[in-house]
Amino acid sequence: MPLITLFSAPKPFTNPHIAMIQRNAITSWTLLPDVEVILLGEEAGLAEIAKELGVKHLPNVARNANGTPLISSMFQLARENSNSDLLCIINADMILMPDFVENAKQAARLKEKFVLLSQRWDYDITSPLDFSAGWESGLRESVRKQNQLHRPAGSDFFLFPKSCYNDIPNFIIGRAGWDNWMIYKARLENWPVIDCTPSVMIVHQNHDYSHLPGGRSHYDHPDTNENIRLAGGQANIRYTILDSTHQLVDGKLASPKMTSLRFTRRLELMLRSIFFFLPEAMIENIARPKRWQKRFKKLFK
Incomplete structure (x- = not known):
């Protein structure tokens, strides 16, 4: 039985650059130990990539009026089709390496309920990754050279025990606000919010917003207003990694450094x-x- 189920709703594989970075990301997930992968939705090319990479594909995710997947449905499908104790919703442009699994194991040993997150490293990439032996060390070196640690705002994954987040509103994926609510919810329930930035490298492959109307960021999309309403207002979407209660450092929980x-x-x-x-x-x-x-x-x- 896998320890972690990663679940994601990728974008269509029609844009060549988006298709490349999503293939990079999903491939990296399949190489992790103790992990299963669920891809959600019926976007163009998704069924084919799921079959090629040998991961589970569930097409029947609920959507809003504009055809965008709802996070509540994603959580429900992942929960119903997972054999893991830990669930992790993740954006399909994120590259993971084995240190991610190690940090998840350490957090689970230390706390019964929690949410694990981190800052990401932004990375400019224009060609497919070569996943031959030693690819992780080469990628780490290249990412550090670009030196683009993202600010502690916006979260690209949330890992948590199955017993958490049983009442997700109908947030719209790919729009702002829902990720901030995830931190607000954890704080409201007194679950530890564990920032593992000091112990893990999570790599975000940079891309444009051509998949959104007008090519504008998701912060400017009308559906973001609906996410804000569902979150309970602006105050509840102010939560970021700055609101973490712990940091995971060398396998131990520590108080976040005051800045x-x-x-x-x-x-x-x-x-x-x-x-x-x-x-x-x-x-x-x-x-x-x-x-x-x-x-x-x-x-x-």
Whole structure:
């Protein structure tokens, strides 16, 4: 029985660059020990790649009116078709290496309920990866040379025990807000939010947004407003890796190092709890004065 089930809803394999980076990512997952992979949806080319790489394919994921998969359906299908104790929703452009599995095992040994996440390393890539012996060390060296550790905003995977996240709203995949809610939900339930950035390299293959209307980022997409509504408002989508409660370092849990951004975020949460009785717009002005808002805009870009 595999320890982890990775599940994802890839984009269509029609754009050559998107097709290449998704093939890179999914192939890397199939090489991991103690892992099974479930690909969700009926996008062009998905059934073929699932068959080629020998992974499970479930086409009947529920969608919104625009035909975009719903995260609630993704979670339900993964839960119903998984034999693993740990589930992990992941974007289909993320390359994983064996250190990911080791960190998942360590987190599971330390906590009964938790969510594991990390910052990603952004990576410019224009050709398929060669997965011959030693590919991980070559990739790590190339990624470090580009030196693009992403800011602690936006999360590309969430790993958690099956007992967590049983009540996911009908969020729309590929739009902003739902990933922030995942952290908010964990904090609300008092589950440890474990940042494993110091111990793992998760590689995001950079791409454009040509798959979205107008080629604009998902932050500007109308469906993002629906995600924000389902999340319960702007305050609940402010949560990022800055809100992690622990860091996983050398197999042990440690308190996250205090930084100016983390301190500012904790102060904001304290102010929101004090002025909870005020309208959201007024709380926003109190908790996020203009000098803070400029800093957080840079963080979320």
